[in-house]
Every structure is written in C-alpha cells, then in structure tokens.
Amino acid sequence: xxxxxxxxxxxxxxxxxxxxxxxxxxxxxxxxxxxxxxxxxxxxxxxxxxxxxxxxxxxxxxxxxxxxxxxxxxxxxxxxxxxxxxxxxxxxxxxxxxxxxxxxxxxxxxxxxxxxxxxxxxxxxxxxxxxxxxxxxxxxxxxxxxxxxxxxxxxxxxxxxxxxxxxxxxxxxxxxxxxxxxxxxxxxxxxxxxxxxxxxxxxxxxxxxxxxxxxxxxxxxxxxxxxxxxxxxxxxxxxxxxxxxxxxxxxxxxxxxxxxxxxxxxxxxxxxxxxxxxxxxxxxxxxxxxxxxxxxxxxxxxxxxxxxxxxxxxxxxxxxxxxxxxxxxxxxxxxxxxxxxxxxxxxxxxxxxxxxxxxxxxxxxxxxxxxxxxxxxxxxxxxxxxxxxxxxxxxxxxxxxxxxxxxxxxxxxxxxxxxxxxxxxxxxxxxxxxxxxxxxxxxxxxxxxxxxxxxxxxxxxxxxxxxxxxxxxxxxxxxxxxxxxxxxxxxxxxxxxxxxxxxxxxxxxxxxxxxxxxxxxxxxxxxxxxxxxxxxxxxxxxxxxxxxxxxxxxxxxxxxxxxxxxxxxxxxxxxxxxxxxxxxxxxxxxxxxxxxxxxxxxxxxxxxxxxxxxxxxxxxxxxxxxxxxxxxxxxxxxxxxxxxxxxxxxxxxxxxxxxxxxxxxxxxxxxxxxxxxxxxxxxxxxxxxxxxxxxxxxxxxxxxxxxxxxxxxxxxxxxxxxxxxxxxxxxxxxxxxxxxxxxxxxxxxxxxxxxxxxxxxxx
Numbered sequence: 001x002x003x004x005x006x007x008x009x010x011x012x013x014x015x016x017x018x019x020x021x022x023x024x025x026x027x028x029x030x031x032x033x034x035x036x037x038x039x040x041x042x043x044x045x046x047x048x049x050x051x052x053x054x055x056x057x058x059x060x061x062x063x064x065x066x067x068x069x070x071x072x073x074x075x076x077x078x079x080x081x082x083x084x085x086x087x088x089x090x091x092x093x094x095x096x097x098x099x100x101x102x103x104x105x106x107x108x109x110x111x112x113x114x115x116x117x118x119x120x121x122x123x124x125x126x127x128x129x130x131x132x133x134x135x136x137x138x139x140x141x142x143x144x145x146x147x148x149x150x151x152x153x154x155x156x157x158x159x160x161x162x163x164x165x166x167x168x169x170x171x172x173x174x175x176x177x178x179x180x181x182x183x184x185x186x187x188x189x190x191x192x193x194x195x196x197x198x199x200x201x202x203x204x205x206x207x208x209x210x211x212x213x214x215x216x217x218x219x220x221x222x223x224x225x226x227x228x229x230x231x232x233x234x235x236x237x238x239x240x241x242x243x244x245x246x247x248x249x250x251x252x253x254x255x256x257x258x259x260x261x262x263x264x265x266x267x268x269x270x271x272x273x274x275x276x277x278x279x280x281x282x283x284x285x286x287x288x289x290x291x292x293x294x295x296x297x298x299x300x301x302x303x304x305x306x307x308x309x310x311x312x313x314x315x316x317x318x319x320x321x322x323x324x325x326x327x328x329x330x331x332x333x334x335x336x337x338x339x340x341x342x343x344x345x346x347x348x349x350x351x352x353x354x355x356x357x358x359x360x361x362x363x364x365x366x367x368x369x370x371x372x373x374x375x376x377x378x379x380x381x382x383x384x385x386x387x388x389x390x391x392x393x394x395x396x397x398x399x400x401x402x403x404x405x406x407x408x409x410x411x412x413x414x415x416x417x418x419x420x421x422x423x424x425x426x427x428x429x430x431x432x433x434x435x436x437x438x439x440x441x442x443x444x445x446x447x448x449x450x451x452x453x454x455x456x457x458x459x460x461x462x463x464x465x466x467x468x469x470x471x472x473x474x475x476x477x478x479x480x481x482x483x484x485x486x487x488x489x490x491x492x493x494x495x496x497x498x499x500x501x502x503x504x505x506x507x508x509x510x511x512x513x514x515x516x517x518x519x520x521x522x523x524x525x526x527x528x529x530x531x532x533x534x535x536x537x538x539x540x541x542x543x544x545x546x547x548x549x550x551x552x553x554x555x556x557x558x559x560x561x562x563x564x565x566x567x568x569x570x571x572x573x574x575x576x577x578x579x580x581x582x583x584x585x586x587x588x589x590x591x592x593x594x595x596x597x598x599x600x601x602x603x604x605x606x607x608x609x610x611x612x613x614x615x616x617x618x619x620x621x622x623x624x625x626x627x628x629x630x631x632x633x634x635x636x637x638x639x640x641x642x643x644x645x646x647x648x649x650x651x652x653x654x655x656x657x658x659x660x661x662x663x664x665x666x667x668x669x670x671x672x673x674x675x676x677x678x679x680x681x682x683x684x685x686x687x688x689x690x691x692x693x694x695x696x697x698x699x700x701x702x703x704x705x706x707x708x709x710x711x712x713x714x715x716x717x718x719x720x721x722x723x724x725x726x727x728x729x730x731x732x733x734x735x736x737x738x739x740x741x742x743x744x745x746x747x748x749x750x751x752x753x754x755x756x757x758x759x760x761x762x763x
Contacts, residue, residue: 004519011110011498012042014613016526019517020478022506027461030514031553034459035526039612040484041399041496043451048102049112054495059084062407062481065499066106072096080479081407109500115493124157125229125283127270133165133249133259134290141377142288143243145385150240152389155233161242164266165249170199170273171242173235174227179242184269186262186295192272225277257303261291263355264298264329271333275340282400282487284343284448289354290376297329300355309353312593326358334362338422341401343448344368347385349376357598364606367420367448371702372603383703396701402446402486409478411463415439418529419455420610421446432460437533449486454612456529477501515558518574524581525616532590532605543591551582555759569756583751584621615654622653622722627688639724643711650689651719652696658718659689659708666710724748
C-alpha cells in the first residue's frame with residue numbers, strides 16, 4: 001500500500017477505489033462505495049502558501065489547478081470540471097511554458113492561499129464550563145488540571161468561566177476586587193434575551209430596538225463583554241483565585257438521590273453568552289463533566305437512584321424515557337453553535353455515564369474534541385488536556401471557522417460526509433438523492449478542525465452507460481476538487497485547494513484495473529464509519545449480516561476461483577487483508593455494543609469519525625508487537641498463539657495500550673532479576689516495550705490508557721478480548737506456555753472457510 005500512502009503524503013487523501021468504476025452499475029457491483037478520506041489541513045512541509053487570491057472558473061467557481069488545459073498564446077485556461085474557457089487576468093500576462101505560476105506545477109495538486117487582507121483581529125476564545133457536583137477528591141484533581149491549562153493559554157486569548165451544579169453560575173472576571181457571579185436556575189431554559197437582561201448588559205446603554213444583538217458592532221458595549229471574557233494575561237490571577245476557592249456544590253443530596261446537575265442549562269447559557277459577545281469568532285466551550293445530567297432539558301436520568309441510567313438494551317427497546325428529549329435539545333444547541341461558528345469540547349470523567357451519547361450530536365457537528373476517562377485524576381484526562389494547549393511539534397493545530405466545499409466531474413454526485421462537520425444546505429446539481437451522513441449539500445461548516453481531522457466523503461457515480469470508444473469525446477478521467485477555507489491558528493484566513501484526478505474504467509476487462517487501484521485499508525475504514533452510522537439511524541439494522549453480505553459480494557466479484565470449489569479460491573494481494581479487517585471490525589467496539597455503555601460506544605464512534613486511515617485501522621485491527629530474548633521486537637499475528645511464557649507483548653488498540661508479560665517473564669520480574677547487574681539483558685527486555693508505549697502515547701490524542709498486566713492476571717482481559725480465538729476452551733490442544741480464550745466466537749480460520757464456501761457458490 002506504499003503508493004497509496006505516498007498519495008496521502010502529497011494530498012492528505014486516501015480513496016477506497018483509486019481506479020474508479022465508471023458507471024452506476026459497475027459502482028454498485030463494487031459494493032464498497034466510491035469514497036475518499038480527506039484530512040483538510042494535514043501539515044505538508046513542502047506545500048507552498050501563495051500570498052494572492054485564487055483564480056476561479058467563471059462558471060463552476062473551481063480553482064485553477066494542474067489539470068487545467070492552458071493555451072499560453074491566447075492566455076486562456078479551460079476548466080477540467082465544466083470545460084468553460086476562462087481568460088487569464090492581466091497580472092498573469094507573463095505566463096508561459098517556462099514561467100508557470102505555482103498552482104499549475106504538476107506536483108502542487110494541493111496548495112494553500114493566504115488571504116491578502118490583514119490577519120483576523122479575533123483572538124481565540126475559551127469558555128470553561130465546570131461541573132461542581134462532584135466529590136472533593138475529584139474537585140481537587142480538576143482544579144489542579146484547570147490551573148495548569150490556564151497557564152498554557154496564549155496570552156491574547158479571551159477566557160470565561162461558568163460553573164454549574166444545582167444552579168448555573170456565570171463568573172464576572174472583570175470585577176477583580178471581589179468575586180461576583182450571576183446565578184441561573186438549572187431546571188429552567190434561559191433565552192438569550194433573558195440572559196443579557198439579567199446580566200446587566202443594558203445598564204449603561206439602552207437595548208437597541210431592532211436587530212439581533214450580538215457582538216460589539218451590534219449594540220453591545222465592549223466594556224460589558226469584557227466583564228465576562230478577558231484576555232488570559234489579564235485574568236489569570238482572578239481565575240486562579242476563583243478556582244482555589246471553588247467548592248463542591250453546596251446543596252444537600254438525599255441518600256436515595258443523585259446529585260443535582262444541570263449540564264444542558266449550563267451549556268445553553270455558555271452558547272448564548274458567546275453568541276452575544278463574540279459571534280463568528282473561533283470560540284470553544286470546554287465542558288468538564290463529572291456525572292450524569294439530572295436537571296434541565298438535557299437530563300439523561302432522574303434524580304431518583306432507583307431509576308438506572310439507560311443502557312443499549314433500553315435504547316433498542318425505546319424504553320429510555322429521557323433520551324429523545326435530550327437528543328432533541330442537543331440537536332438545537334448544535335444548530336445554534338454551528339450558526340455562531342463555535343465549538344463544543346467535551347471532557348467527561350466519571351465511573352458512571354455522563355450523557356456522551358446525547359451530547360454526541362453537538363460535539364460532532366461543531367468539530368469538538370472529546371475525552372472520556374474514569375476520573376479527573378487519570379492520566380488520560382490530565383495529559384489530553386495538556387496536549388490541547390501544547391505548542392511546538394506536538395501542537396494539535398487547532399483551527400476554526402472552516403467551510404469545506406467540493407467540486408466534481410459531472411458524472412459524479414456527493415451523497416454526504418461522515419465526520420465532524422455540519423451541512424450548510426447548499427443544494428445543487430452535485431447533490432445526490434441518496435443521503436449518507438451530512439448530505440444534500442456541496443458545502444459544509446467545520447466550526448473546529450485540527451491537523452488530524454479527517455472527513456469521509458461518499459460519492460455516487462451517475463453515468464448510466466459507457467460511451468462508444470469512437471464517439472468518446474471526454475477523457476476517461478474523473479476530477480475532484482476540495483476547497484477548505486479556515487482560520488489558521490495564527491489568526492489569518494487561508495484557503496487550501498486539493499485537486500485530484502482518477503482514471504475510470506468500465507465494461508469487460510475492467511476488473512483487473514479496479515483490483516490494482518483498491519486500497520484495502522481505506523475501504524475498511526469507510527466500511528467502519530458506514531456501519532457505525534447505519535447502526536445509529538436504522539432501527540432494525542443487523543450490522544454483522546450487512547458486513548458479511550458485503551464481504552461475500554466482494555470476494556465473489558474479485559476473487560479467483562472455480563465455481564463450487566472453495567479450495568480453488570484465492571484473492572489478489574490487493575484484497576487479501578480485507579477479510580481480516582472485516583473479521584476484526586465485526587468483533588470491534590464499533591459493532592459489538594455488549595459490555596459497553598451507550599456513552600463508551602458514542603465515544604469510540606466519535607473518535608473513529610474524525611481520525612485518519614492509519615489511526616482508524618489500529619482501532620479496527622490492533623497492532624501486536626512481540627519482544628523476546630530470541631529476536632528483535634517484531635510485529636506478530638493478532639492471535640492467541642502469540643502468547644508465550646517467555647515473551648512480552650505490546651498491544652496498541654488506539655484507545656488502550658497493553659504491555660503483557662508472559663508467565664515466566666512475570667515470575668522473573670517479581671523475583672527482581674532485572675535489578676541485578678548480571679541480568680542487564682532482562683532489564684532491557686522489560687524496558688523496550690515501555691519506551692515504545694511512551695512514544696505512541698506522546699503522539700496521540702486523546703491520550704490512550706496504559707495497562708500493564710501479566711499472563712493469567714485479571715487485566716489480561718484487555719489483550720485477550722482483541723485476539724483471534726484460534727485456541728479456545730473447546731478446541732484441540734494448544735501449545736505449552738500459551739493460553740486459551742473462553743469464548744464461543746469463531747476463529748478467523750473458520751470465518752475464512754465459511755467465506756470461501758459462500759463466495760464460490762454465489763450466483
């Protein structure tokens with residue numbers, strides 16, 4: 001797959017089919033949709049940033065690119081999308097074969113334009129929304145993490161603070177002499193007008209009689225805004241003083257009840273306050289939640305402890321009384337935030353569920369970050385929060401105010417995007433009638449995006465038949481252009497343009513070409529995003545059956561076999577790992593919801609929906625590395641047979657990293673051999689997986705959980721759950737020193753055997 005990774009290194013794009021099925025019928029026979037996973041602001045060291053405005057086609061508005069046909073003599077360029085002839089403006093007068101502008105260089109298929117206007121004067125804005133209905137110990141952890149984060153904020157960024165429990169408290173940071181807060185009842189929804197009225201925004205200046213009231217330009221005085229949002233350098237002391245004195249919510253909690261926690265009202269107040277003060281700026285609401293919401297329109301459970309928090313079973317049977325109301329509330333909040341251009345980040349830290357499943361829509365549509373941990377004292381939370389504000393080579397590259405647009409050849413339509421974005425409802429000839437994810441548009445809003453944010457675009461081929469070769473006027477190339485306008489972390493507006501060309505094939509003999517262009521990693525990730533999406537929106541959907549049917553169709557179409565002879569079946573190397581990916585996807589946390597709460601499932605899917613192909617593949621099929629005295633560290637099969645008494649295994653499943661010591665290694669370690677000078681080699685063997693795990697943890701967001709365990713120990717389950725169960729309690733013997741898995745799941749060998757039988761019998 002090296003050439004596909006090379007293409008990703010140049011354009012940030014991986015496509016399931018790099019040779020595209022050319023007609024509607026061919027595309028439906030390919031089963032995996034024509035799709036692309038695109039990382040809009042992936043950093044490229046060699047990409048030029050041009051200090052002028054792009055040249056656009058006057059018909060379809062696509063940007064001049066290396067695939068445009070240029071007539072140097074007539075100073076004309078022809079758009080590859082709509083074939084419109086466009087004249088070059090006067091400042092391109094000296095253009096020639098030897099004197100090309102950067103956007104026509106064949107290697108610059110991805111290029112960035114820097115707005116010639118001044119960098120935006122809008123500083124980044126952070127509104128901290130902090131849960132106080134938590135125990136004292138958690139409160140201490142959270143306060144320490146927040147004061148660290150405040151110290152890392154850029155000096156010019158504006159900061160606000162809202163705390164909530166039974167009531168919502170908006171802290172007036174500009175009133176430095178004594179702490180001053182405005183309290184709102186947690187069970188009541190507060191409108192924007194009520195908020196402005198109660199917080200004294202119109203004391204010195206009468207309320208404007210007409211128009212929307214938002215921002216300094218629109219009738220709010222900058223002094224009243226500065227009471228609640230101050231530059232970090234001015235309010236660091238005030239913020240730290242408030243945090244030091246911050247107490248657990250003082251309202252008494254009856255023994256048979258949960259704490260009163262009005263998460264939804266607090267987020268609604270934060271959104272309205274930011275919408276009034278800084279509309280259209282790259283503001284982020286950072287919510288720190290330590291328990292289930294029990295108050296207000298987004299409550300997920302009643303205060304009564306006798307009512308359990310909803311499980312997957314309750315959601316399937318539609319017996320979760322609060323779920324639909326809460327989701328409806330957060331959908332409205334998502335719409336408001338997208339309209340304002342603001343982001344909701346969620347840090348949920350509790351042993352219980354807090355409502356991530358309900359909040360998912362607001363976080364995902366605004367492109368927010370999400371971190372789920374067991375406690376505010378856990379390294380998963382503390383290190384992830386620090387990572388958000390880190391600068392230098394580990395910088396997340398947080399950007400804001402993005403708009404993503406797409407242009408394609410006329411035989412292609414867009415069904416939608418699966419990923420962290422919201423539809424801008426820009427309808428047009430590009431929009432397919434079939435909608436997947438955020439569809440029915442050719443433009444999307446990306447309120448927040450970072451260097452890793454990846455969108456999955458699903459296309460539909462609409463060409464009905466293959467034109468006769470003699471009459472064929474157009475070339476056999478399809479073109480795609482992705483345009484991303486965004487506010488760079490430096491504050492300036494940028495436009496990144498990526499233009500791709502892919503050859504299409506159709507008719508007899510096209511199968512070999514399609515096979516040659518198949519990217520099995522990208523296809524597995526597209527299928528994972530699709531199956532997660534279908535599980536959420538289709539009531540009677542059976543994910544295992546759907547994945548199996550897809551895989552049988554693919555093997556039947558692209559496999560090499562004699563009919564009804566399973567032993568003759570073989571797959572090209574381009575497809576050979578795809579069944580393995582599907583096997584692990586069927587067993588993954590995205591499809592198997594048993595043993596996970598709705599919050600955990602929502603969290604896993606949110607991360608899958610925003611990560612690039614390499615990271616998503618690790619979530620679907622974890623990587624396993626073996627360390628032993630006999631050999632250098634080497635990748636090994638994700639199989640129970642990899643376990644041996646004298647080996648250490650390092651499992652990376654993206655969310656969790658497991659260092660697993662075989663029983664002999666564990667005994668030696670407990671005996672302290674690694675501390676004895678004559679056993680240096682053993683000390684090095686123990687240290688090697690730790691160093692590799694640390695390197696992975698450093699580069700990843702959210703920070704994964706590290707589990708160090710021994711064979712036959714209770715935490716060994718973190719490894720065993722991910723392995724192919726080739727040796728189980730009811731299989732014939734296993735190798736000495738190894739292990740067995742107590743499961744009724746079929747092994748990969750049995751799975752493959754069934755697959756081959758069904759593929760060769762398919763008519």
